Amino acid sequence: MNKNDGIRVNVKHIVEEGLPITGNLPPSIFDIGESDRLDSPNPLAYDLVASLTAHDILVRGTLRTTLRCRCDRCLRYFDHLVENSDVCLFYEEVTDDFLDLTEDVREEILLGFPQKCLCVPDCRGLCPECGHNLNVRHCHCPAPVGAPSAFDKLDGLDL
Protein backbone atom coordinates (compact mmCIF):
# COMPACT_ATOMS: atom_id res chain seq x y z
CA MET A 1 0.00 0.00 0.00
CA ASN A 2 1.16 3.49 -0.80
CA LYS A 3 2.10 5.52 2.28
CA ASN A 4 -0.11 8.38 1.16
CA ASP A 5 -3.13 6.10 1.19
CA GLY A 6 -3.35 5.91 4.98
CA ILE A 7 -5.01 8.20 7.52
CA ARG A 8 -2.40 10.17 9.41
CA VAL A 9 -3.51 12.86 11.81
CA ASN A 10 -1.33 15.73 12.89
CA VAL A 11 -1.94 15.72 16.63
CA LYS A 12 -1.20 19.45 16.90
CA HIS A 13 -4.14 20.13 14.59
CA ILE A 14 -6.65 18.56 16.95
CA VAL A 15 -8.54 21.45 18.50
CA GLU A 16 -10.92 21.41 21.43
CA GLU A 17 -14.05 21.36 19.26
CA GLY A 18 -12.69 18.34 17.42
CA LEU A 19 -10.89 17.90 14.13
CA PRO A 20 -12.97 16.51 11.26
CA ILE A 21 -11.19 13.77 9.32
CA THR A 22 -12.98 12.82 6.13
CA GLY A 23 -11.99 11.16 2.90
CA ASN A 24 -11.64 7.86 1.10
CA LEU A 25 -9.16 5.04 1.30
CA PRO A 26 -8.58 3.04 -1.88
CA PRO A 27 -10.05 -0.48 -2.17
CA SER A 28 -6.54 -1.94 -1.81
CA ILE A 29 -6.78 -1.15 1.92
CA PHE A 30 -9.08 -4.13 2.47
CA ASP A 31 -6.58 -6.66 1.23
CA ILE A 32 -9.02 -9.55 1.59
CA GLY A 33 -7.52 -11.62 -1.18
CA GLU A 34 -9.10 -13.23 -4.20
CA SER A 35 -12.57 -14.51 -3.59
CA ASP A 36 -15.50 -15.47 -5.79
CA ARG A 37 -18.02 -14.60 -3.16
CA LEU A 38 -16.71 -11.34 -1.78
CA ASP A 39 -14.99 -8.50 -3.56
CA SER A 40 -14.25 -4.95 -2.42
CA PRO A 41 -14.07 -2.82 -5.56
CA ASN A 42 -15.11 0.41 -3.84
CA PRO A 43 -13.22 2.84 -1.60
CA LEU A 44 -13.64 2.99 2.14
CA ALA A 45 -15.30 6.29 3.00
CA TYR A 46 -14.50 7.71 6.42
CA ASP A 47 -16.19 10.55 8.25
CA LEU A 48 -14.53 10.93 11.62
CA VAL A 49 -13.91 13.52 14.31
CA ALA A 50 -10.83 13.46 16.53
CA SER A 51 -10.89 15.14 19.91
CA LEU A 52 -8.16 15.59 22.47
CA THR A 53 -8.31 15.50 26.26
CA ALA A 54 -4.97 16.01 27.96
CA HIS A 55 -2.85 13.53 25.97
CA ASP A 56 -5.65 11.13 25.08
CA ILE A 57 -7.24 11.15 21.66
CA LEU A 58 -10.74 9.98 20.92
CA VAL A 59 -11.82 9.33 17.34
CA ARG A 60 -15.48 8.80 16.56
CA GLY A 61 -17.55 8.62 13.41
CA THR A 62 -18.69 6.54 10.50
CA LEU A 63 -17.08 4.17 8.01
CA ARG A 64 -18.77 2.97 4.86
CA THR A 65 -18.10 0.86 1.80
CA THR A 66 -20.05 -1.21 -0.69
CA LEU A 67 -19.00 -4.79 -1.32
CA ARG A 68 -19.67 -6.90 -4.34
CA CYS A 69 -21.01 -10.23 -3.07
CA ARG A 70 -22.13 -13.47 -4.61
CA CYS A 71 -25.09 -15.10 -2.92
CA ASP A 72 -24.09 -18.36 -1.22
CA ARG A 73 -27.40 -19.95 -2.21
CA CYS A 74 -28.41 -18.70 -5.66
CA LEU A 75 -24.96 -17.46 -6.86
CA ARG A 76 -26.42 -14.14 -7.95
CA TYR A 77 -24.15 -11.07 -7.65
CA PHE A 78 -25.34 -8.15 -5.56
CA ASP A 79 -24.04 -5.01 -3.84
CA HIS A 80 -23.85 -5.05 -0.07
CA LEU A 81 -23.47 -1.86 1.96
CA VAL A 82 -21.22 -2.18 5.00
CA GLU A 83 -21.54 0.69 7.43
CA ASN A 84 -20.16 1.20 10.90
CA SER A 85 -21.63 4.42 12.31
CA ASP A 86 -20.40 3.67 15.79
CA VAL A 87 -16.65 3.90 15.40
CA CYS A 88 -14.95 4.74 18.68
CA LEU A 89 -11.16 4.58 18.83
CA PHE A 90 -9.26 5.68 21.91
CA TYR A 91 -5.55 6.43 22.09
CA GLU A 92 -4.02 6.95 25.50
CA GLU A 93 -1.06 9.16 26.22
CA VAL A 94 -0.21 10.08 22.66
CA THR A 95 3.21 11.71 22.59
CA ASP A 96 3.99 11.49 18.86
CA ASP A 97 3.21 14.37 16.52
CA PHE A 98 1.34 12.09 14.16
CA LEU A 99 -1.27 9.44 14.80
CA ASP A 100 -1.83 6.77 12.17
CA LEU A 101 -5.43 5.57 12.14
CA THR A 102 -5.19 3.40 9.05
CA GLU A 103 -4.88 -0.04 10.62
CA ASP A 104 -7.52 0.54 13.29
CA VAL A 105 -9.97 1.98 10.78
CA ARG A 106 -9.38 -1.02 8.54
CA GLU A 107 -10.14 -3.43 11.38
CA GLU A 108 -13.29 -1.54 12.31
CA ILE A 109 -14.78 -1.95 8.84
CA LEU A 110 -13.64 -5.56 8.43
CA LEU A 111 -15.69 -6.43 11.51
CA GLY A 112 -18.77 -5.47 9.53
CA PHE A 113 -18.02 -7.73 6.57
CA PRO A 114 -20.65 -10.47 6.28
CA GLN A 115 -19.85 -14.06 7.25
CA LYS A 116 -22.65 -15.25 5.02
CA CYS A 117 -23.52 -13.69 1.68
CA LEU A 118 -27.23 -13.85 1.01
CA CYS A 119 -28.94 -11.68 -1.63
CA VAL A 120 -32.06 -11.63 0.57
CA PRO A 121 -32.29 -13.21 4.03
CA ASP A 122 -34.68 -15.92 2.87
CA CYS A 123 -33.12 -16.62 -0.52
CA ARG A 124 -34.42 -19.99 -1.76
CA GLY A 125 -31.30 -20.77 -3.74
CA LEU A 126 -30.95 -23.07 -6.70
CA CYS A 127 -32.59 -26.45 -7.22
CA PRO A 128 -29.89 -29.08 -6.58
CA GLU A 129 -31.32 -31.18 -9.41
CA CYS A 130 -31.80 -28.80 -12.33
CA GLY A 131 -30.08 -25.64 -11.11
CA HIS A 132 -33.20 -23.55 -11.55
CA ASN A 133 -33.37 -20.36 -9.48
CA LEU A 134 -36.12 -21.11 -6.99
CA ASN A 135 -36.62 -17.41 -6.23
CA VAL A 136 -37.98 -17.01 -9.73
CA ARG A 137 -40.31 -19.99 -9.75
CA HIS A 138 -40.57 -23.57 -8.61
CA CYS A 139 -39.30 -26.39 -10.78
CA HIS A 140 -40.78 -29.88 -10.78
CA CYS A 141 -37.81 -31.83 -9.56
CA PRO A 142 -38.40 -34.19 -6.65
CA ALA A 143 -37.20 -32.68 -3.37
CA PRO A 144 -33.84 -34.07 -2.22
CA VAL A 145 -33.98 -37.08 0.11
CA GLY A 146 -34.43 -36.03 3.69
CA ALA A 147 -36.33 -32.89 2.81
CA PRO A 148 -39.86 -33.99 1.95
CA SER A 149 -42.19 -31.31 0.69
CA ALA A 150 -45.74 -30.95 -0.51
CA PHE A 151 -44.48 -31.48 -4.05
CA ASP A 152 -43.54 -35.09 -3.25
CA LYS A 153 -47.14 -36.03 -2.72
CA LEU A 154 -48.27 -34.39 -5.94
CA ASP A 155 -45.52 -36.10 -7.94
CA GLY A 156 -46.48 -39.47 -6.44
CA LEU A 157 -50.06 -39.27 -7.67
CA ASP A 158 -50.77 -41.37 -10.71
CA LEU A 159 -53.15 -39.21 -12.68
Ligand SMILES: [Zn+2]
Ligand atom coordinates in the same frame (compact mmCIF):
# COMPACT_ATOMS: atom_id res chain seq x y z
ZN1 LIG B 1 -29.66 -15.59 -3.38
Ligand SMILES: [Zn+2]
Ligand atom coordinates in the same frame (compact mmCIF):
# COMPACT_ATOMS: atom_id res chain seq x y z
ZN1 LIG C 1 -35.26 -28.49 -10.31
